[in-house]
Amino acid sequence: MLKELFAALIGSRLETSPRADSSPIVDLPPNPVLAPGVLCQGRVSYVGPNWAKIAVMGTEAFVSASEISNRKIESASDVLSTGQDVELVILTPSERKPGQWNGSLAAVTEVRKREQLAQLTSGQRLKGVVDTLKPRGVTIRAGELEFYVPIAEMAWNPVEYPADVVSIGQVVDFEVLRLTIPEWQGKWRQEKSGATASIRSCLPRPTPKYVPMAFSALPFTIKARARRSAILDAVLMHVLAEIAAGNSSDDISIRTRLPAPVLASVLNQLEEVGMLSEGRLTSLSRSIIEADDLAREINEANYGGRYxxxxxxxxxLSARSGIPVNPPFPQELSIPEYPANWPRPAFNPRADSEFLGRNGEEIPDEIIGFFLDAERRSVLAKHLSDRRLQIMIAKDGVHQPVCTYVTDHWLFAALWSAFDAVGTNRPYRPERGYERASTLLLVKCAAFDRADRLPQSVYLEPYTKTLWVERGEGTLRPRQLKENAFPPTPVLGQAGLTLESGAVATRLEPEVWCSFHFRSTN
Structure with missing residues (x-):
């Protein structure tokens, strides 16, 4: 009787919700196998001052106060009540009570977030709302997920303040860049999941503009040589050519002035080395003659240009006259003259040596295509592959200045790799990996306020007329040039030029030309 009364009393307590905000008691869905990081359903079996027990799958999980909520609470009973159904995350096996676990209610949001992030892929485009503005970026909320957009990914042009581009509550399109879902650890707060996104990837990319630029070009000429056995001297090759022309032995003897016995000996030699078969040319001899003719044609044509x-x-590539060959820029752009009192244009001795060291199939297609028509290129390709012909690049004089056009993005990619642009209209910053210039000439300028020289130098890129400061001054070691003729420096106007130090320059004075070398993108 007492046992039934006690059971009824306990049952009535369970049926009555002890807290207005507790979840109703329902039949729970099946739980997965318990393991660290698993999200499961449980029921609060005990609530202490600073901890609680959750009944789950025939065992119990201990939940400390720090794992009950992500906000500070005075007591576990402020959040939980006995009999309340909850979701929890299994953290680690209990060391004090084997068979039981340590769990977390606070980690449920993190696990749910990981589940949603796992359904996304890098490159996926979504729509969200700007949630917060940070000093170096913004957060976007899309559903229950939060994405961080670094300031560099907010627009194609440099952004100084996030508020200049977006505002809180603004709906934006964005692209998922990186998803971070670390392996689950008991100390989950130290390795949270996250996602980085880009707004600019969903915006039209700025169109590159062509700007004139001069380079030191290496004059070169193309040399060719047919590869053949040392036995095939000039006399034997001449006789083969006569046979290929359809001349008889008597005609060959007269044309070459070789006595008949000597010519007979030559013909026997050609038979022995496989150049003739019963007095007729073999496929081997035809191939050698063809390669020899092409080599002679290339050498006599004196093909060459500037590179x-x-x-x-x-x-x-340009012709010997300096006119660019098959340029990518519009034909209506006129090629400017390079100022004679400026320093020698940009060059790279190592790159020049690599160019001269190319031969055969290593020679750029643009060079072969410039000199030879499609039929000759086909013949050349055949002999290069079977090694019948050797083609080389040879130096043909000293460097000459060549003016052409390049894209400003190609220039800016190099400059942004080591400098920061200054001024109100800072240029587009190409994304990492964009192909860039390897060597540039800049004018180092002294910056002055109204009277005094400022400690930071400013560099002028003469073709785009953009201004730059070193990122970490002193890290670059440019080669200073002797010429003292400079392009005009920009007029800074009444507002002046604000430098990274906060100082405002009101005028610039050119000091020296500097040659900078930039690392490749590879």
Whole structure:
């Protein structure tokens, strides 16, 4: 009787919700196998001052006060009540009570977030709302997920303040860049999941503009040589050529002035080395003759031009006259003259050496295509592959300045890799990995306020007329040039030029030309 009364009393307590904000008691869905990081359903079996017990799958999980909520609470009973159904995350096995677990209610949001992030992929485009503005970026909320957009990914042009581009509550399109879902650890707060996104990836990319630029171009000529056995001297090759022309032995003897016995000996030699078969040319001899004819044609034509190894690909080759060959820029752009009192244009000795060291199939297609028509290129390709012909690049004089056009993005990619742009209209910053210039000439300028010289130098890029300061002054070691003729420096106006130090320059004075070398993107 007492047992039934006690059971009824306990049952009535369970049926009565002890807290207005507690969840109703329902039949719970099946739980997965318990393991660290698993999200499961449980029921509060005990609430202490600073901890609680959750009944789950025939065992119990201990939940400390710090794992009950992500906000500070005075007592566990402020959040939980006995009999309340909850979701919890299994953290680690209990060391004090084998068979039981340590759990967390606070980690449920993190696990749910990981589940949603796992359904996304890098490159996926979504729509969200700007949630917060931070000093170096913004957060966007899309559903229950939060994405961080670094300031560099907010627009194609440099952004100084996030509020200049977006506002809180603004709906924006964005692209998922990176998803961070670390392996689950008991100390989950130390390795939270997250997502980085880009707004600019969903915006139209700025169109590159062509700007004139000069380079030091290396004059070169193309040399060719047919590869053949040392036995095939000039006399034997001449006789083969006569046979290929359809001349008889008597005609060959007369044309070459070789006595008949000597010619007979030559013909026997050609038979022995496989050049003739029963007095007729073999496929081997025909191939050698064809390669020899092509080599002679190339050498007599004296093919050559100028090659600017440091120019943008597509703008490197020019004719001997300095006119660019098959340029990528519009034909209506006129090629300017390079100022004679400026220093020698950009060049790279190592790149020049690599160019001269190319031969055979290593020679750029743009060079072969410039000199030979499609039929000759086909013949050349065949002999290069079977090694019948050797083609080389040879130096043909000293460097000459060549003016061409390059894209400003190619220039800016190099400059942004080591400098920061200054001024109100800072140029577009290409994304990491964009192909960039390897060598540039800049004018180092002294910056002055109204009277005094400022400690920071400013560099002028003469072709785009943009201004730059070193990122970490002293880290670059440019080569200073002797010429003292400079392009005009920009007028800074009444507002002046605000430098990164906060100082405002009111005028610039050119000091020296500097040659900078930039690391490649590879």
């Amino acid at each position: 600017a190894a440091t120019a943008e690909p597509g703008s490197r």
